[in-house]
Amino acid sequence: FSSPHDVDLVGDVSGYMIDSARAGLRFTPLSATRLVDTRNPQLRIDPALGVTPLPAATDQRIRLAGVRGVPSAAMVASVNITTTVSSGNGFVTAWNCNGARPNVSALNTVRGLSVSAAAMGQLTTESSTCLFSQTATHLIVDINGFWAP
DSSP states (O other): OOOSSOOOOOOOOOOOOOOTTTTTOEEEEEEEEEEEETTOTTTOSSTTTTTSOBOTTEEEEEEOSSSTTOOTTOOEEEEEEEEESOSSSEEEEEEOSSSSOOSOOSEEEOTTSOEEEEEEEEOOTTSEEEEEESSOBEEEEEEEEEEEO
16 A cells, blocks of 8 residues: 555454355355345335435344345355445444444445445344444445355
């Protein structure tokens, strides 16, 4: 990393990958499929979220497997998370809902901008992941692949 200016740099490690064939999992790429979009009342993809921005400082459980063509056996998901119309600068954390929310960000929200980031993570036994947003924001989640036995 190089920059013509001084910067503060933070790096978060949210996991690691091993030889998935040895672990008994196989990656299946997908054409990107929208799973969540809180902006569009016509899509109503995830009715639990409604069509309003995700409230600030809340955890939201989102089902990623067993829906929209993703098999229930999926154990890890590869997604793109986008925030837009954020109420302020902040961060979004993604984790598998088991245990305490980690103190790392999957992406940073910026007031007035749409921000996207790729994320991969283990799903719960209920095929879900959790998202936390520090600020109120519209949330879009697209899945582009999964690992399953």
